[in-house]
Amino acid sequence: MRASFYEGARRFRTGTAPEPSAGAGEALLHVKRVGICGTDLHIFQGHLDHRVPKGGIIGHETFAEIAEAPAQSGFAKGDRVVVEPLRFCGTCRACQMGASFLCYKLQVLGVDAPGGMQERWAVKTDRLIKVPASLSDDDAAVMEPLAIATHDVTRAEVKKGDAVLVFGGGPIGALIGLVSRHRGARVAISEVNPFRIELLRGLGLEVVGPGTDVVKFANDWTGGEGVDVAFEVTGNAAAVRLMTDVVRVWGTVSVVAIHSEPMMVNLYPMFARELTMHGSRLYTRADWEEAIRLAASGAVPVGPLVSRKIPLEALQEGMEQALAGGPVMKVLIDLTAR
Ligand SMILES: [Zn+2]
Numbered sequence: 277m278r279a280s281f282y283e284g285a286r287r288f289r290t291g292t293a294p295e296p297s298a299g300a301g302e303a304l305l306h307v308k309r310v311g312i313c314g315t316d317l318h319i320f321q322g323h324l325d326h327r328v329p330k331g332g333i334i335g336h337e338t339f340a341e342i343a344e345a346p347a348q349s350g351f352a353k354g355d356r357v358v359v360e361p362l363r364f365c366g367t368c369r370a371c372q373m374g375a376s377f378l379c380y381k382l383q384v385l386g387v388d389a390p391g392g393m394q395e396r397w398a399v400k401t402d403r404l405i406k407v408p409a410s411l412s413d414d415d416a417a418v419m420e421p422l423a424i425a426t427h428d429v430t431r432a433e434v435k436k437g438d439a440v441l442v443f444g445g446g447p448i449g450a451l452i453g454l455v456s457r458h459r460g461a462r463v464a465i466s467e468v469n470p471f472r473i474e475l476l477r478g479l480g481l482e483v484v485g486p487g488t489d490v491v492k493f494a495n496d497w498t499g500g501e502g503v504d505v506a507f508e509v510t511g512n513a514a515a516v517r518l519m520t521d522v523v524r525v526w527g528t529v530s531v532v533a534i535h536s537e538p539m540m541v542n543l544y545p546m547f548a549r550e551l552t553m554h555g556s557r558l559y560t561r562a563d564w565e566e567a568i569r570l571a572a573s574g575a576v577p578v579g580p581l582v583s584r585k586i587p588l589e590a591l592q593e594g595m596e597q598a599l600a601g602g603p604v605m606k607v608l609i610d611l612t613a614r
């Protein structure tokens with residue numbers, strides 16, 4: 277079967293791998309779509325070499341069809357599923373607290389262990405979630421980032437009437453905006469990429485474009501009070517420097533982006549307005565179920581975010597293009613195409 281292998285910084289190779297077989301408690305998946313995201317771009321650049329082995333198979337945003345499943349597993353051949361790509365110990369402090377997605381020994385399939393960039397994949401059935409027929413194959417591949425977004429919005433307690441400012445209008449920022457809007461919040465997204473700005477506006481989202489003073493915008497937008505919740509989804513120093521300046525008294529700053537370097541934060545407003553700042557990383561099963569409900573019902577339109585589909589053989593080229601910026605939102609690998 278075909279699979280793609282990480283060969284070290286800036287090198288993927290698509291070749292062949294032995295056909296996997298399902299072990300105890302595992303289903304054999306026929307992988308159809310895998311999304312590429314910011315984490316994968318970090319892997320591509322070699323930033324996660326301490327976690328991704330040479331020859332490793334990445335891909336943690338997977339939609340598949342079941343080729344075979346154990347009897348009595350609740351799954352059967354032909355079922356359409358997404359993969360919750362987490363492995364946790366079940367006994368550490370985090371797991372006992374109900375935060376198994378933050379397990380001290382957490383392994384992410386597609387980062388620390390093999391992921392979805394292979395035609396067939398054996399996965400434990402307790403990691404599989406069925407998706408309804410009303411969700412297209414492409415939309416189903418966006419359920420992992422949408423589960424991130426439902427988690428982020430829930431954790432930040434966004435509610436009806438809130439003003440929400442999202443720094444960064446890539447796929448995760450856009451999905452946070454769409455989920456917040458569905459909860460009844462007013463949403464604005466700060467973004468510089470013209471392709472993304474147009475796409476966000478096409479979804480009816482307000483965009484704060486380049487050259488606009490974001491702090492002034494936030495004040496004007498809220499009668500001088502500041503926004504209820506700000507999400508940091510850029511990973512960019514300029515946004516981090518401003519994120520505490522736009523939030524109201526007792527408001528919330530949520531850090532969603534992966535920051536691998538220390539950043540300058542203005543802590544005076546943290547103190548003066550008694551802000552709350554928290555991180556938001558992965559998801560619970562309930563976050564996945566909400567994501568699937570929101571997309572399947574059409575409440576959150578994910579289809580327009582898919583800007584490009586490429587075959588597995590084009591992974592290297594797709595990574596290079598995504599890294600260069602330009603007209604890119606969500607890129608999917610279509611394992612059924614050549
Ligand atoms: Zn991701």
Ligand SMILES: [Zn+2]
Binds near residue numbers: 364368371376379382
């Ligand atoms: Zn654990």
